[in-house]
Amino acid sequence: MKALRLFSLELGRLLQSRTTWLTALLTILSPAAGLAVCQPAAADTMLSAYLANPTLAGSAAGGILFGLLTVWEQDRACRSRVDTLIYTAVSPLDMALIRLAALAAAALLTMAAAALAWHPFIRKLSGSVFSETDYILSFVVFMGPALFLAILAASSAYHLAGRLDLSLVIFCAFAGLSLTVWKDNWQLCWLNPCVWALSDDFSNFRIFRSVAYMRLTWLTALSGVWILSWLCIRQWGRGLLASLACHSRQICRPIFAFFLLFCSCAAYIFQPMIDHSNPDLSASAFYELPVLEGVSCSGRTASVYPNTNAGTVSGTASYFFQNISGQTQIAAFGINPGYTVSSVKANGTDTPFTVSDYQEYNEAMLTATIPPDETAELVIEYSGFPKENRALASQQGSAEISSKYICLANADLAPRLMNVANTGLIPATIEITLPAHMTAIPFSTAQAEIVSRHDGGTATWRYQGTGAGGILYAGDYIRQDINAGGITVQLYYGRKHQAVMESAHAAESVRAVVDYCTEHYGPLSFSSGSTLKLIQSRVIGGGYAADGASLLDEADFTFANLNDSGKGAAPGEVMIHELVHQWWGLANMFPPTANTDPWSAEGLTVYTTYRIIKELYGTDYAIEHYVKQWQQEADCYYLNFYVRNPQYLEALPENKRLKISNRLAHVRQYCEMPLKILKAETLVGGETAMDEILHCLFTRELDWTFPYLTYQDFLDACQLTEEDLHDV
């Protein structure tokens, strides 16, 4: 009762201080920095730009501000000598607890005020993809804990140092570590969490969990440090060590502090989010395993049960072997390092198995004994929370398992057989049980079908394919079948994105692009038979294509991107631009040079978009909205001060130089290069000749040692030189 009264009075006193109000006001305003200058979430989704960035900026700025407030307030009682009165009535240790609680409450109120104040703005900026859940979680997980952790850290620094100046130095150094050295380490960046993207159309379960885990780890660690520093509070005229010794007589206090520190270390070491894959990306130990002699695999099945609440997977995978060697053999499987194998049975009896500590490309190696019998069925039961590759630790979110979206790739779905010949041809039957509203989409030509519906709102989907691995997407998808280019294109996009896709005339765009590009450049190499799946995925920072399926990153279809006039005059035209990338831009088509290189996927894509628009809306429209715009931008480019005086650009600080050079590169890729291609078109004899050249380039035989399409390849195909296209 006394503690509650003291807390309310201390909070009341804190809220009467102008410093507190200034801190709170600046913290509430700090998300604005995320809209303008501080944009750690690099992805182009609306929620990354208008929700993640503001809350991350608020996290860093608010944390620092509340840390400073804490040191200031702690020192204030001493500075104003009011502590001589207070400590007569209550012990400094009790007062420190009350003060911590009051500061934490002030931080909580500030965070709530910030969330309320920014709600209408962020809602408006995000548009139709705004999600209340993501909004609340962003403030509660990204921003709020930073304020409290900063209070703990600053308070500990003051208890230990006992001086304003030294405490400020310690706190600023600790915050500085998070903002600099630790900024790309997802477990250490306590102030500014590693969040590179928030999905607009699907879920963000994984990234919120990851940040929450990091926050809890730090909360435990800093609570332990705080308790130790609390025991060091000077009392009875004694120094730091004498006070520590005296306050530690109640032995449970230091024990609890060390217990918390121990828990935080354990949480750090045994974190469940990221694996320990070999950081050497050229390592290929699992791909160089010797193939078993006399053993083949005639098929495999898997029954997979994602738990969308916990984000875990459990499953049973069966492998059917023919073993004509007459000996026991050791089969090797790649399995997600987060999974635990509970049993492996061979022909119904338990068989020995091990899981390696060594991990490579997000897989650990499970080895199990195949009996010497001629036929053997190996049944593996596994479950767990899938870990992500440590190479992508600062870009988490790929292994998403939630009630809105699931992506399970290869060893995340079921153990991947590694040391048997022709694993790519193994017939596979996969069953997965999902919430009823979800659609299962195998990333292949296979079509999943519902085989049973269950009580509790789940359904089991089944599909058949080939190979040892495979990727499965599931979510609340809308499917549109579009006949174009002689095939059926199955366009899958998230239900939440329906309004945006319809307003951008997605189906018409797909039809126009597939018809045009197939006719002019040839069919896509990865379309298989008569169908092609175009699957909108959760933001992953790019797309990829394989047998019969191609992935479209949701970031390409955001409201902001579809209204990017550099890519098209209307959302539907930007949609066409993004779809043209299926021809120009996937996989290894363009050399991985610097992103400032004018020759990139964008030049041919913008040119092709212009050609399609010309066909759809006429020459005048295309020239007005494309060629004239390119020319205008290119003219400005050549008049740009830094283009004419590159030595001044070199003299600028790195961040300013990069900003300017990236903007200039954008003009070269999106405007100058299309103009050059247009000039080449004139020089080679017109559109038909250029189409033939591009057709040849698109269908050329690849040299797999260097499969890229270079600018020189293009010039050679046109029988032109760089100088011929110099003045555009």
Add this chain to the structure above:
Amino acid sequence: MEINLQNVSMTYPNGNQALKGLNLDLRSPGLIGLLGPNGAGKSTFLKLLAGALIPTSGSIQADGYPLSQAGRRLKAHLGYLPQDFGLFDELTVVQFLDYMAALKDLKKPKTAVWEAIHAVNLTEKAKTRISSLSGGQRQRTGIAQALLGNPPFLILDEPTVGLDPGERIHFRSLFSQEAANRLVLLSTHIIEDVRSVCSRLIVIDHGSILFDGTPDLLIRSQSGRPHTSPGQNTALEDAYLSLLSEEAML
């Protein structure tokens, strides 16, 4: 209330020995004056009694219990006005006293707060922010917080510093009334403050007790001895100065 000091010494971590082997008995009711020059050890002595410091040797007992064990109990029974104190400028007088009343865990805080405000004549300034108070009004607020809840043991370290003569007389009389049913320990430089109201006088210098008795006894014990500051002093001042000069010669 009974406070007993046995062979109490206090040495600060920097090696400065502030008190040497003090032996004293303090019983309520009574108003005890504590006199001594600057640096004599008065404030250290009061801080030890207030539980803000722990002696390096010796023991202090409050009502028969060691002070180290009776810390929380003593805090509940103690009103302390340090020599050098501050206030929260952003609060009003009432808010500050309410805050202190909560710290002291008083049963009827509102009543206690207004009683203290009336006692120190701050009723008109009760709802004024402390930042706008004069030095004397701040001192009175400090005294008010010490009086909160009528504690059985009052320690007042230079309480009348900064007060005008009229206020000093008022507070002298107030402390005298307060001492009727409690123990009041009054440390001061102003001999006039203690002469008229203190039933007992303790003189400290260089960390040791030079005198412990009634003011009259001090005057009698020093009568006829030379002192260092001849002039228009009162008898008690003469006796006090004589005592200090005698100590200085030793």
